[in-house]
Amino acid sequence: MGGVVTMRTKALFEKIRENRTYYGNPLSAFDCYLLARGMKTLAVRMDRHSQNALIIAEYLQSHPLVKEVCYPGLKSHLQHNIAAKQMKSFSGMITFEINGTFEQSKVFVESTKLVNLAVSLGGVESLIEHISYMVHGPWIMSDEERKEAGLSDTLIRLSVGLENVEDIKDDLGQALQKAQTLTADDITAAEG
Numbered sequence: 449m450g451g452v453v454t455m456r457t458k459a460l461f462e463k464i465r466e467n468r469t470y471y472g473n474p475l476s477a478f479d480c481y482l483l484a485r486g487m488k489t490l491a492v493r494m495d496r497h498s499q500n501a502l503i504i505a506e507y508l509q510s511h512p513l514v515k516e517v518c519y520p521g522l523k524s525h526l527q528h529n530i531a532a533k534q535m536k537s538f539s540g541m542i543t544f545e546i547n548g549t550f551e552q553s554k555v556f557v558e559s560t561k562l563v564n565l566a567v568s569l570g571g572v573e574s575l576i577e578h579i580s581y582m583v584h585g586p587w588i589m590s591d592e593e594r595k596e597a598g599l600s601d602t603l604i605r606l607s608v609g610l611e612n613v614e615d616i617k618d619d620l621g622q623a624l625q626k627a628q629t630l631t632a633d634d635i636t637a638a639e640g
Contacts, residue, residue: 450475450479450480450483493572493610494537494539494540495537496610497539497540497608497609497610498521498537498538498539498540499537499613500540500608500609500610500611500613500616501519501521501538501539501540501541501542501608502519502521502522502538503613503617504542504606504608504613504616504617504620505517505519505521505522505542505544506522507617507620507621508542508544508620509522509524511621511624512547512628513546513547513548513552513556513624513627513628514544514545514546514547514624515544515545515546515547515602516544516545517542517543517544518542518543518544519538519541519542519543520535520538520539521537521538540570540607540608540609541569541570541605541606541607541608542605542606542608543603543604543605543606544603544604544606545600545602545603545604546602546604546627547602548602548627548628548630549601549602549630550580550581550601550602551630552602552627552628552630553578553581553601553602553603553604553627554578554581555623555626555627555630556604556623556624556626556627557576557577557578557604557623559622559623559626559627560576560619560620560623561619561622561623562574562611562615562616562618562619563575563576563606563609563616563619563620563623564576565577567582567583569605569607570607571607571609572609572610573609573610573611574606574607574608574609574611574616574619575606575607575609576604576605576606576607577604577605578603578604579599579603579604579605580594580599580600580601580602580603583605
């Protein structure tokens, strides 16, 4: 990741230059090379992220174990019209809720094979995370705080990657199937 720092005054520029002198430049020459190289294919990669994400969002929206899908590319999204005016495409990020239990959503994310379980999102590979377990778990937010923030126990975030979209669908489908067939005995065993 790289960026640019701009400022309005010479005094602020001098302060930034002073800090840079003390702490060094944040990017090495090799990092700059990788950033410049990656920028050349960014548009193509973002097109593929967006194309794949729309197909996956539509797939998830039609699945009986999925309660709700939040993706601005879907016409059912509350702010789809605003997003369509602001964006050429809608990115690769999807948030959705499992129509089930915390345990079912946990089994779902742990059962994917192609889609990697990770809290880091936005790579070229598909990545998935269980929000209330991995990102806003009990060590960060209490159950009450999550509920107040509107974060359900079955909320999932998915960064759709560049893989073949049918492979992504198949992987999510088999994981949803595993979660759907979770029995009360399985849940009791997991809790105990």
